[in-house]
Amino acid sequence: MDFISTRDEQETSSLLAIIKGIADSGGLFVPEKFPELTIDEIVSFKDMPYYSVCAKVINKYIDELTEKEIEDITMTAYSGFDTKEVAPLVKLDENKFILELWHGKTLAFKDMALSVLPSLLAIAKKKKGNSNKTFVLVATSGDTGKAALSGFMDAPMIDICVFYPNEGVSKLQELQMVTQEGKNTHVIAVNGNFDECQTGVKKIFADSKFKKLLNDKGYELSSANSINFGRLVPQIVYYINSYAKLVKNGDIAKGEMINIAVPTGNFGNILAAYYAKRMGLPVKKLICASNANNVLTDFFKSGNYSLDRKFYKTISPSMDILISSNLERLLYEITGRDKETVSKWMIELKDKKGYSISEKLNQLNEFYAGWVDEEGTRKTIKETFDKYNYLIDTHTAVAVKVYNDYIRETGDKTKTIIASTANPYKFVFDVLNIFTDEKFSDEDVFGAVNRLNEITGAKIPKNIAELEGKKILHTKTVEKNEMQQAVLDIIK
Ligand SMILES: *Cc1c(COP(=O)(O)O)cnc(C)c1O
Numbered sequence: 001m002d003f004i005s006t007r008d009e010q011e012t013s014s015l016l017a018i019i020k021g022i023a024d025s026g027g028l029f030v031p032e033k034f035p036e037l038t039i040d041e042i043v044s045f046k047d048m049p050y051y052s053v054c055a056k057v058i059n060k061y062i063d064e065l066t067e068k069e070i071e072d073i074t075m076t077a078y079s080g081f082d083t084k085e086v087a088p089l090v091k092l093d094e095n096k097f098i099l100e101l102w103h104g105k106t107l108a109f110k111d112m113a114l115s116v117l118p119s120l121l122a123i124a125k126k127k128k129g130n131s132n133k134t135f136v137l138v139a140t141s142g143d144t145g146k147a148a149l150s151g152f153m154d155a156p157m158i159d160i161c162v163f164y165p166n167e168g169v170s171k172l173q174e175l176q177m178v179t180q181e182g183k184n185t186h187v188i189a190v191n192g193n194f195d196e197c198q199t200g201v202k203k204i205f206a207d208s209k210f211k212k213l214l215n216d217k218g219y220e221l222s223s224a225n226s227i228n229f230g231r232l233v234p235q236i237v238y239y240i241n242s243y244a245k246l247v248k249n250g251d252i253a254k255g256e257m258i259n260i261a262v263p264t265g266n267f268g269n270i271l272a273a274y275y276a277k278r279m280g281l282p283v284k285k286l287i288c289a290s291n292a293n294n295v296l297t298d299f300f301k302s303g304n305y306s307l308d309r310k311f312y313k314t315i316s317p318s319m320d321i322l323i324s325s326n327l328e329r330l331l332y333e334i335t336g337r338d339k340e341t342v343s344k345w346m347i348e349l350k351d352k353k354g355y356s357i358s359e360k361l362n363q364l365n366e367f368y369a370g371w372v373d374e375e376g377t378r379k380t381i382k383e384t385f386d387k388y389n390y391l392i393d394t395h396t397a398v399a400v401k402v403y404n405d406y407i408r409e410t411g412d413k414t415k416t417i418i419a420s421t422a423n424p425y426k427f428v429f430d431v432l433n434i435f436t437d438e439k440f441s442d443e444d445v446f447g448a449v450n451r452l453n454e455i456t457g458a459k460i461p462k463n464i465a466e467l468e469g470k471k472i473l474h475t476k477t478v479e480k481n482e483m484q485q486a487v488l489d490i491i492k
Contacts, residue, residue, distance in 0.1 A: 001063055003029040003229065006332040007343045014062040015124035018117075018230035019134075021223035022205055026346070027339070028328050029229050034278040035060035039255050042240055042281065046248035050086040051075040053241045054116075054234065060279070061233050062120075064127065073123065074234070077115035080105055082462070087112065087238040089245055092388050095413060096403070097251070098396070098420045099242055106176060107423040107461055108318070109269060110147035113226075113234040118151045118158070120230045121222065125157075135219045136160040137204060137487070139197035141265060141318045142169035143422065145187070146176040148224040153182035160224070161186040161490060163197045166477055169317055170427050171445050172464065179470035186490050187474035190483065193311055195323050200483040201225070210484060217491055226268030227325050235272035240281055242417050252415050259416040261287035261406075263399040264296060265319035267326035269419060274330060277366070284414050289402035290371040291316045296324055300369035303361035305345075306354035315374055315430040316394040318422070323349070334363035368410075370402035377401065378434045381424075385435075391458040393424040393431060425464045428452055 003017040004010070007027030012020065017029035037060070045053045055071035062070065078086045081103045090098040104111025121134065136158060138148045145162035152160040164177060166189040177187045190197050204210060205221060214221060226232060239260060246252045260283055262270040270288050277283040290297050292312040299305045307322055314320055328342060334357070335341045345355035372380070380397040384390060392400060399418050406412065424431045428445065432438075432452045440448035446468045453460050478486050 001035065001061055002032045004032050005339070006030060006328050007339050007346065013064060014229070015064050015128055018062075018120055018124050018228060019128065019130060019220075019222065021221070021228040025343075026202070026206055027343075028227055028326070028332075030329055030332060031061055034275065037240065037280040039280065039282070042244055043247050043254050045241060045244035049084070050237075050241060051078055053244070054237050057237045057240055058233050061229075065123065069123065073119040074116055077119060078104075080115065081111075087241065089242055089417070090390065091251070092384075092390065095415050097242070097246065097415065097417050098390070098392070099238065099417050100420050101238065102420065102423045102426075104147070105150050105463055106143065106146040107426050107463060108143035108147065109419065109421040110143045111150075112238060113231045114144070114147035114151040114224060116234045117148075117224060117228070117230045118155050121158075122155065132157075132215075132220045133218050134158045134222050135214060135487070135491070136222050136224050137201050138162045138224045139194065139201040140164045140169075140177075141194040141320060142173035143318045143426075144225065146173065146180070149177060149180045149182070149185050149187065152224070153180070153185055155184065159184045159186070159219075159490065161188065161487060163188050163190050163201060163483060165189075165193045165197055166191050168193050168313065168320065170429070171442050172426050172428060172467070173317070175445070175467055175470075178472050178474045179467065180473065187476075188483075188486055189477040190480060191477065192480045193313075194321055195311070196480050197483075198225070198321075198323065198325070200480055204484050204487065207484070213488075214491065219491060225325070226266050232268060232272055232275070232326075235269060236275045236279070239273050239276040239417070240279075243281055246415065255282055257282045257284040257414055259283065259285045259287060259412070259414045261289060261399045261403040261416055261418045263289045263316065263319060263395040263419065263421055265321040265324065267296065267324035267330070269421065271326045271329055278333075283366075285406070285412070286367050287399070287403055287406055287416070288367055288369040289399040290369070291319050291377065291398050292371065292373055293320050293322055294371035295322050296327070297369045297371040299327075300364055300367050303357045304354065305349065305356070307349070308353050315377060315427065316398055318395055319398065331357070334360050368406050370405050372398050372401040380404070381431060381434050385456065391424045391431070391456045392420060393422040394427045395422050396420040423461055423464075424458060425449055425452065425461060
């Protein structure tokens with residue numbers, strides 16, 4: 001299948017779209033059309049192992065690879081997960097199913113895609129006869145960085161550099177990153193927030209002089225952020241797989257509608273659910289849940305996307321984002337694939353800090369959007385634990401609460417999958433704080449981990465326990481305007 005840009009005429013193959021990451025104009029690559037899945041095909045996935053479902057679904061987009069090649073990649077990628085199911089569903093009650101997306105190495109849903117992307121990139125380069133070194137640039141709100149570092153560690157011909165907002169990530173997120181081993185990994189704190197990190201990275205990508213300089217040194221830039229289609233496509237799989245498993249378990253009938261609720265930041269995860277729907281998955285509502293950085297809630301309610309607002313640091317830091325990059329792919333669809341209009345809005349976003357889709361608002365009816373403040377997030381974690389004896393993290397709680405609000409508003413009884421995006425231990429201070437007033441210092445993060453385990457009985461993941469005593473290997477901090485220089489320093 002060919003891929004096209006959301007902003008201009010550029011057209012490319014699926015593998016080249018993955019190698020490039022982003023179109024030359026700054027547009028995002030999207031498939032020329034949505035591949036289709038019949039309901040019988042979807043249901044036929046119910047007895048397959050996860051990696052085989054991956055092969056079937058991903059092959060619809062990336063037909064330059066065979067199902068067998070994709071299956072080999074995904075089988076290896078997910079073999080590092082701590083459950084064979086890869087993305088298990090936990091039934092909380094008749095209507096509510098938690099989709100646990102954090103069974104990979106770094107304990108957040110980013111592993112679902114970033115365990116796969118390095119091998120996809122490697123095979124893409126091989127097939128395309130591309131022997132350049134790749135420089136992977138990542139801006140992270142906390143979870144992408146570690147998942148990318150872990151996925152790309154010691155990959156041949158690849159260097160990876162992660163920029164994270166200094167003081168914008170959780171203690172354990174930071175520890176995971178700064179203890180990263182591997183000769184090709186670089187981790188740098190930026191004095192700024194996530195949006196500023198992301199803008200800095202996008203600037204580097206758009207700088208053709210800088211790109212030429214890198215090329216002269218035998219490098220080309222690539223992105224592991226969710227703007228890369230190679231990130232998006234593995235995320236489509238788990239929604240489809242979940243549906244098949246719900247049918248298998250008798251929780252829904254074949255063809256029955258479901259809802260999907262997603263705690264949202266950069267709009268990647270929920271966009272994958274939208275893609276699944278467009279492929280034929282019977283989805284009624286896509287529930288977009290935000291924290292206090294509720295730019296998307298306002299957008300879905302009013303049609304106005306406005307950056308003229310305060311940025312909040314919350315207890316769900318991976319969603320502390322005001323510029324949700326992947327929304328561009330949805331805009332492209334709701335305008336009937338009108339690249340001029342999308343370009344215009346994206347320019348307005350940059351120059352005027354916002355845009356309005358006004359008359360297109362009715363195209364968004366399949367979405368429901370809501371947001372939760374910090375108190376509501378905390379209360380939801382406590383209530384969910386008390387009611388179901390099930391511990392959720394601060395991000396998942398945002399989705400659970402917005403889903404509960406949706407039910408209260410609509411009375412909708414449709415079975416709903418709620419994406420659980422991180423293991424609660426990753427945000428141990430804020431989760432523990434809900435259950436006890438006891439104070440733990442940053443240095444005593446593992447004391448907090450053990451205490452949370454005593455109180456809730458939730459299992460401590462091996463990868464958290466193993467962090468204790470690891471050496472800190474990355475200590476560099478730069479200003480926002482020094483990011484490009486930092487990349488140059490690495491290449492030299
Ligand atoms: C990245 C992340 C999100 C937001 O996902 P998007 O695809 O950026 O919308 C939510 N929760 C956690 C734990 C994350 O790491």
